[in-house]
Amino acid sequence: MAMSDLEVRDLTRVFASGDTPRRAVDGVSFTASSGLLTGFVGGNGAGKTTTMRMIMGVLAITSGEVRFGGAPVTRRDRREFGYMPEERGLYPKQPVLEQLVYLARLRGIDAPVARREVLEHLDRLGLAGRAKDHVEKLSLGNQQRVQIVAAIMGQPKALVLDEPFSGLDPAAVDAMADLLREHTRRGVPVLFSSHQLDLVERLCERLVILGGGKVLADGTPDDLRATGVTRHRLILSGDAGFVRGVPGVLAVDVDGSSALVEVHDDAAATRLLSAALQRGAVQEFSPVRPTLAQIYREVTA
């Protein structure tokens, strides 16, 4: 256990809505390790935002605990976490620089230091010229950038970011990813939620898939891919339609002489190949590595 791992144990949140209590988060446990980007994936209503709000203490925990650096998280710890809530917004009618400095000062950073740091971040994100503009005058993408500055000011001990990439163009996504990497390099755990699976696959060292309030899968992208059912691509000289009849073989997709199949065991593979060879030449039989999207569909199915 590294000094600044962010750990969630058996976290549960029950919302009392009318007569039927709803378990929005149900016994969720995982670790966002220090120095790693941990992606938090799940559909709408999976419990991502509720979990993150509980990690930040914004929402009371029904049961379970949040630990930081091996001990229960404290108010003081949370004060030094960078947080980006689900819905975006700052004071619309206040200038960018002014409100970022205000937020920094609330976190105990001295005004001159805060000012210098904010200007530096704005400069890096290409917003140096907009420091005196009102937030409402910025485009949504730029408002998002301002919001991320609010989270990363003052060298936070951990970053908890709800959908930080939504609404950003590809160049901005890369810039944002670089920024987050800088913080993981400092040894800080970064937990961010997203529904863009390709992005998560590309960026994250760790992945937690949430569904119906429970952790469905947890590990490195490679780990997760290894647990998935490997599919095979079969390309023949003739028609591939027969694969549907082979026992132990599931035809995922058949298109002319090409088929994507799942084989349950080695015996089934042998059966499939010999059946194919009886019909003509086999041009290709190769494993297809599952994408995260595929794994996601499997675990959330």
Place this chain on the structure above:
Amino acid sequence: MRNAWMLVATREVVVRALNKGFLIGLAVNIVLIGGLIGFSAFMDGRTESFDVAVVAGDDAAAAAVEAAGQEAAASDQEIELSPVRVDDAAAAEAALEDETADAWLSSGADGATWSLSGWREPDADLAELVETTVRDQVMADRATDHGTTMEALTAGTEIETERLDGNPVDPQIVFMAGFVLAFLFFMGTVGSGAMIAGSVIEEKQSRLVEIIATAVPLRQLLAGKIIGSSVIALAQNVLLVVVGLIGASFTDLSAVLPAMTATMVWFVVFFTVGFVAVAALYAVAGSLASRTEDLQYTTSPLMMLLMGVYIVTFSADGVFERVLSYIPPASIVSMPVRVLNGDTLWWEPLVSLLILVAATFGAVLLSERAYRGALMQTGGRVTWRSALTSDRGTTLGA
């Protein structure tokens, strides 16, 4: 962080003080008060002069005009009369039409009635003055005819008025002061209350409050907001009161100014304490909403309460007023008005103030809990009951 509330309060004050709508509203109010006082002072101090036409040979009318002029001068009526001699009735009418005369007085010498004519309806003050003078003159003539005198006829008919409580302040002025205080209370609380509710929902709706709450205890955030908006509300009312008092010193009200000033000081003290409670409740109203549009619903009970205080206090008197002067928030208006009226014992405002302080304390404690409970509940309006059910809220409160 100990002084976070100061940062929050400073921001509230600065943002509010730079808000165009707020500044324009304040300027309009000052201009309104100044204008009203200026207008009444102008009306009070203005001497109206009338040219009254009298037909040659109508001696009774000429005498009446002269007597009326003297009467006006003697009784400080600020009306000047100058007779205009004309040859005949036609000339008088012509004078009225071309405005060389404002009115034409003709006597009822040969049994006709006295008449005061103008091209349009003659000025009411002039008519009253002339009517009194003519009546006195006619009655004096008749008294002479009957071998007696006016003095003999009217002797012993005067009524002297006397006020036994020793308070120099005219009840009319007390009523006006009650109206003004009720108005200041209503304007101050509703205006600043709406602003604090707006500032709370702005942070809740944008989830900015979630960022702030991780940095600063919510109690401090609320305290900063209440203090910030109280400072603004108070400054606004002090400004309006000072403008009003300075203005009043230029008018006939200057005689009762010392009594009025004491009342205003009481009002400012009561208002300061009471507004803290109102601000806290408005902060809750803001936190119960989930979008700015909800504010209309969540603030309406408060609005009703304040409107009720406004309507009830400025019209209350007697025992009812005495009772109101101890019940917050009505006491904020009623007690200072009673002080002006001079019917309070020295300890009465102090006791009422203590009750107000206690009520404010209770309201703030309750509000603090509800605010914390409601602030993080998203999706739809929150009820007071659910706001006070603590487990739904946040752990970042204290």
